[in-house]
Amino acid sequence: MDKMPLDIESGEIHRRTRRSVLITGAAAAIGGGLWRWLNSWSRIDGLNAPFRGVLDFNAAIARGLFREEARAPEYARSKAVRSFGRNGDIKYAELL
Amino acid sequence: MNERNDVRQDGSSSPPEKSCPPGENLPIEADALALSAQGEESNANREPDLAAGKQAKVRVEYKHSLATRWMHWINFPLLFLMIYSGILIYWADSQHEGLNAHHVYRVGIGDWKLFRFFSWWFYNSFHLKYQLAQGLAYHFFFMWFFALNGIVYVLYTFLSGEWRNLIPTRHSFAGASHVVLHYLGLSERPLPQQKFNEAQRIAYTGVVLMGMGSLLTGLAIYKPAQIHVVTGLLGGYEMARWFHFWLTLFYRAFFLVHVAQVIRAGWNNFRAMLIGYQVAPIELVKQDEVSNG
Numbered sequence: 001m002d003k004m005p006l007d008i009e010s011g012e013i014h015r016r017t018r019r020s021v022l023i024t025g026a027a028a029a030i031g032g033g034l035w036r037w038l039n040s041w042s043r044i045d046g047l048n049a050p051f052r053g054v055l056d057f058n059a060a061i062a063r064g065l066f067r068e069e070a071r072a073p074e075y076a077r078s079k080a081v082r083s084f085g086r087n088g089d090i091k092y093a094e095l096l
Numbered sequence: 097m098n099e100r101n102d103v104r105q106d107g108s109s110s111p112p113e114k115s116c117p118p119g120e121n122l123p124i125e126a127d128a129l130a131l132s133a134q135g136e137e138s139n140a141n142r143e144p145d146l147a148a149g150k151q152a153k154v155r156v157e158y159k160h161s162l163a164t165r166w167m168h169w170i171n172f173p174l175l176f177l178m179i180y181s182g183i184l185i186y187w188a189d190s191q192h193e194g195l196n197a198h199h200v201y202r203v204g205i206g207d208w209k210l211f212r213f214f215s216w217w218f219y220n221s222f223h224l225k226y227q228l229a230q231g232l233a234y235h236f237f238f239m240w241f242f243a244l245n246g247i248v249y250v251l252y253t254f255l256s257g258e259w260r261n262l263i264p265t266r267h268s269f270a271g272a273s274h275v276v277l278h279y280l281g282l283s284e285r286p287l288p289q290q291k292f293n294e295a296q297r298i299a300y301t302g303v304v305l306m307g308m309g310s311l312l313t314g315l316a317i318y319k320p321a322q323i324h325v326v327t328g329l330l331g332g333y334e335m336a337r338w339f340h341f342w343l344t345l346f347y348r349a350f351f352l353v354h355v356a357q358v359i360r361a362g363w364n365n366f367r368a369m370l371i372g373y374q375v376a377p378i379e380l381v382k383q384d385e386v387s388n389g
Contacts, residue, residue: 005376010154013375020370024169031173051233058236062319072321073328081334 156373159291161256165369167249174242177234178310179344183214184231186341187224190214201341213345239314246307261291262301268294279360303350306343313340 041049160168186201190212202212219225253259271294277283287293292300316327316336330336358366368374 005155005157007153007155010152013154013156013371013373016371016373017367020367024370027169046229047233051230051237054237054240055233062322066319066322070322073324 155376157376158372159368159374160372163252167245168369170245174238174245177238178242181231181234182344183224184227187219188228243311262297264297264301268297272298306346310343
């Protein structure tokens with residue numbers, strides 16, 4: 001990895017820089033295109049298909065790794081918190 | 097100047113892996129005007145004494161491998177997306193400030209709170225509201241790429257031997273304080289010539305450890321019942337959230353300092369993360385000349 005310094009023509013630095021900037025720009029454009037493409041899919045249950053697919057994939061992994069019949073740990077009543085955090089009730093009214 | 101360091105533009109028969117003996121190939125000449133045209137004025141005093149010539153040459157050092165550069169630049173948008181999606185998730189927690197009692201995402205102790213992250217103008221300005229499901233989906237999608245990129249980087253660092261330049265040594269903390277004093281203008285003692293200074297060693301190793309911490313705390317939040325052992329070791333679900341959140345804030349602090357340092361170091365240093373090579377500082381070239389007679 002730690003190579004000796006070397007002497008090159010200065011033009012080579014410029015040529016390499018131009019090439020790297022172009023590659024970086026192209027990679028950024030591809031990344032932006034991927035982002036748009038991921039968000040362009042039709043929605044399944046409110047999420048674009050690739051994201052829904054990965055959520056399903058994650059769930060399949062979890063089912064494979066963890067036994068569904070395994071019991072979650074139980075704790076003493078004294079350890080219970082007075083108020084628990086929740087992620088809001090937006091849209092709940094429509095569901096109920 | 098490819099990845100094997102073996103290209104010479106003048107067609108000479110010098111061994112490719114060695115630098116040219118001074119005096120034979122005009123090693124420190126380069127086109128100063130061309131370099132300054134690329135915005136290197138701020139860095140000009142760090143580069144060789146340049147003079148135009150037919151065989152204008154410049155001495156370069158190999159700094160970042162192709163793999164390191166790719167993983168560095170891939171990590172940049174991935175980290176941004178993880179933070180962005182995390183904020184989309186976090187917004188939902190902010191919905192019930194009173195209910196959630198500011199226990200996690202705040203600066204304070206006990207029942208006393210200095211402030212809570214973030215203000216409503218923040219969510220409004222960046223259109224971060226009402227996207228909890230989208231945020232979760234992004235987070236659980238890009239976490240794979242973020243984790244894979246990090247794991248491959250760590251493996252590469254160890255397999256390539258690059259870790260020797262990155263892992264802090266027992267002198268690093270003393271050295272890092274010297275680096276800080278030097279940059280604050282409180283120490284005139286020059287920094288030692290090395291690939292990464294001691295502060296960089298600590299910072300770059302620290303940020304990798306932070307990445308591991310984010311994965312671990314993220315898992316503890318993601319499956320708190322299934323991997324309750326990990327969640328419990330972290331101090332419970334709320335503490336795991338706290339660690340996860342503060343690690344993210346430290347990423348932002350790291351990013352700001354990192355960018356400030358890159359700007360301060362100049363174009364030559366930044367360009368090395370694009371092309372892999374950095375034009376050698378003039379001190380190094382002069383030292384080399386002296387040592388070679």
